[in-house]
Amino acid sequence: MTEFDLVIRNGTVVDGSGAPARQADVAVRDGVIVAVGNVRGSGHEEIDAGGQLVTPGFVDVHTHYDGQATWENRLVPSTNHGVTTVVMGNCGVGFAPCKPEHRDMLIELMEGVEDIPNVVLSEGVDWQWTSYPEYLDYLGRRQFDADICSYVPHAALRTFVMGERAFHREPATADEIRQMAEVLEESIRAGAFGFGTSQTMFHRSSDGRLTPTLAATEDEYAGLAAALDRAGAGLVQFVIEYNDDWEQVLDMGLRQAKAFRRPFSMSLVQSHGRPDVWRSVLDKFDAFNADGGKATLQILPRPLGVLLGLELTLNPFYSTPTYRAMADIPLADRVRELRRPEVEQRILSEANDPDPSIQIGMRVRDFDQLYEMAEGFDYEPAAESSIGAQAARLGVTPESLAYDKLLDNDGRNILYLAFSNYADFSLEPCRDMLLNEHAVPGLGDGGAHLGVICDGSIYTHLLTHWGRDRTRGERIPLPHLIHRMTRRCAEMVGLHDRGVIAPGYRADLNVIDLAGLTLELPRVVRDLPAGGRRLMQDARGYTATIVNGVVVTRDGQHTGALPGQLVRGAQPAPSPCRT
Numbered sequence: 001m002t003e004f005d006l007v008i009r010n011g012t013v014v015d016g017s018g019a020p021a022r023q024a025d026v027a028v029r030d031g032v033i034v035a036v037g038n039v040r041g042s043g044h045e046e047i048d049a050g051g052q053l054v055t056p057g058f059v060d061v062h063t064h065y066d067g068q069a070t071w072e073n074r075l076v077p078s079t080n081h082g083v084t085t086v087v088m089g090n091c092g093v094g095f096a097p098c099k100p101e102h103r104d105m106l107i108e109l110m111e112g113v114e115d116i117p118n119v120v121l122s123e124g125v126d127w128q129w130t131s132y133p134e135y136l137d138y139l140g141r142r143q144f145d146a147d148i149c150s151y152v153p154h155a156a157l158r159t160f161v162m163g164e165r166a167f168h169r170e171p172a173t174a175d176e177i178r179q180m181a182e183v184l185e186e187s188i189r190a191g192a193f194g195f196g197t198s199q200t201m202f203h204r205s206s207d208g209r210l211t212p213t214l215a216a217t218e219d220e221y222a223g224l225a226a227a228l229d230r231a232g233a234g235l236v237q238f239v240i241e242y243n244d245d246w247e248q249v250l251d252m253g254l255r256q257a258k259a260f261r262r263p264f265s266m267s268l269v270q271s272h273g274r275p276d277v278w279r280s281v282l283d284k285f286d287a288f289n290a291d292g293g294k295a296t297l298q299i300l301p302r303p304l305g306v307l308l309g310l311e312l313t314l315n316p317f318y319s320t321p322t323y324r325a326m327a328d329i330p331l332a333d334r335v336r337e338l339r340r341p342e343v344e345q346r347i348l349s350e351a352n353d354p355d356p357s358i359q360i361g362m363r364v365r366d367f368d369q370l371y372e373m374a375e376g377f378d379y380e381p382a383a384e385s386s387i388g389a390q391a392a393r394l395g396v397t398p399e400s401l402a403y404d405k406l407l408d409n410d411g412r413n414i415l416y417l418a419f420s421n422y423a424d425f426s427l428e429p430c431r432d433m434l435l436n437e438h439a440v441p442g443l444g445d446g447g448a449h450l451g452v453i454c455d456g457s458i459y460t461h462l463l464t465h466w467g468r469d470r471t472r473g474e475r476i477p478l479p480h481l482i483h484r485m486t487r488r489c490a491e492m493v494g495l496h497d498r499g500v501i502a503p504g505y506r507a508d509l510n511v512i513d514l515a516g517l518t519l520e521l522p523r524v525v526r527d528l529p530a531g532g533r534r535l536m537q538d539a540r541g542y543t544a545t546i547v548n549g550v551v552v553t554r555d556g557q558h559t560g561a562l563p564g565q566l567v568r569g570a571q572p573a574p575s576p577c578r579t
Contacts, residue, residue, distance in 0.1 A: 002042050003027075005045065007027045007047075009025050010050040016499050024037050031548040031549035032574070047544055054511055056486035056505075057499075059086075060442075062445060064093070069088065075144055075146045078444065085146055085508065085567070092213045097130065098156055102163065108205040109206075112203075113198075115450055122530075136150070136187075145547065147508075147565060149566075152195040154196060155211055157184060161176050171217055180223065193233075193235060193493050194237060195236065199239065203239075235264070235494070250266070254288050263295070268439075269421050270420060272422070298442025301461060302461055309524075312414070314452060315415075317403070318352075322346050348399050352365060365398075375521065435476070440492055468514060496572055508547055511543040512541060514541070
């Protein structure tokens with residue numbers, strides 16, 4: 001008779017606490033870890049982890065699966081990379097609460113902010129809800145390959161109460177703030193983890209209108225923070241822009257978090273336009289936490305890489321008149337046309353007129369920060385490998401070299417634009433940010449930016465680049481990395497029941513062949529509703545990923561099991577259990 005549902009044998013356990021690795025077996029029963037050490041009893045299923053890492057499942061605190069979770073059971077690409085819990089509703093965009101007459105506005109906002117095509121959302125989201133609790137109930141009836149947690153998106157909340165006035169960026173009245181606060185409090189009590197908001201000009205609807213949350217006043221934020229305080233739960237998630245007003249905006253957010261005793265979280269990157277601001281932000285968070293606050297920074301552990309290509313949303317020539325005229329024809333026909341010398345000459349002579357609704361387009365010709373992605377691509381590329389540097393050595397223009405590179409591989413080549421986090425051609429600022437005691441990895445944006453960004457793979461990148469391979473600077477010890485990827489991320493959102501390999505904790509686990517762990521190149525797939533396109537990135541080396549005690553992937557292949565579910569609100573730490 002078997003004593004356990006699952007036993008992982010002979011692994012090198014890095015348990016998420018920050019403690020050194022140790023050799024141990026891990027036994028699981030009823031979705032819970034019940035023994036760690038020398039396990040004598042047998043399991044219904046056993047995994048030999050000899051020579052491999054055994055870690056807690058990773059917690060992805062910054063995703064946008066709000067739409068995908070309504071039509072798909074797999075939360076890829078995150079779950080391709082050892083993630084067992086995701087948090088969505090970030091940046092203030094999502095689909096609940098929502099009145100029927102506002103659906104198109106929220107779709108256009110998600111399309112513009114997160115690069116999810118309108119037709120995908122229109123066909124994929126079936127709108128079986130109006131209120132946020134109804135949205136949670138809908139998700140609660142579904143099953144996934146990871147657990148889901150969700151913030152209330154501020155833009156949806158604002159639109160629910162204010163209608164078109166929200167998109168006209170009008171200030172909310174006192175009565176509208178009261179209504180928003182009531183809806184938010186109801187949502188928190190139904191299981192929301194807080195609310196996400198945005199204060200950046202980069203976030204726009206597909207028609208060019210700025211995100212409604214940009215117009216929110218301090219009174220509005222105070223009203224929403226007070227609602228969290230009354231509910232006794234919930235985190236405030238912010239994203240800001242590092243412009244002339246960044247300090248006032250951040251100070252306002254921290255002020256409200258402190259006044260109403262709520263945790264605060266914000267993304268931090270090294271802005272290329274202001275390459276030293278991140279140091280000032282770290283200082284503010286250090287001071288805020290030293291004064292009794294609870295604020296966490298989410299750090300992208302590599303450049304914010306915008307992917308450019310003929311199959312993708314952007315390329316260096318995407319808004320030239322000649323390219324725009326052919327942008328929608330099939331790829332093979334477009335490549336054939338682009339290879340004509342007279343077409344190439346015409347495009348290279350035309351100015352790129354950036355689309356004002358996509359601010360990121362202003363940077364698509366930064367050739368000194370543009371790199372070709374090839375097998376074994378290093379996310380800390382040397383400056384001399386850039387398109388600009390290569391062109392200088394070859395005595396050609398960077399425009400012509402980029403043009404040629406895009407046509408390689410029958411037009412499927414992908415170029416990598418280091419948009420942020422790489423001002424000095426080094427990831428040392430990222431390392432300093434990651435090592436700050438108030439930081440966790442984040443900003444992977446799984447489920448979003450489908451034709452521009454593919455950073456849901458950052459958890460594999462943390463292990464391979466930072467934990468194993470880095471040559472252009474110091475690495476980060478694995479126990480520290482895994483602690484940040486698991487327990488610290490879980491604690492940030494109030495999940496005290498996971499992120500640690502110890503008796504009583506949820507059996508969310510990874511078995512990883514670290515020596516063979518490989519991050520594959522991004523690729524384009526067309527598997528969304530309406531045949532929509534998205535970037536996907538896989539990894540080799542995940543021997544098993546386990547959610548709630550059930551193996552969901554084995555050797556990188558999905559098993560068909562869907563033990564993940566909606567999590568409603570913060571979860572307490574487990575009581576000690578015995579075998």
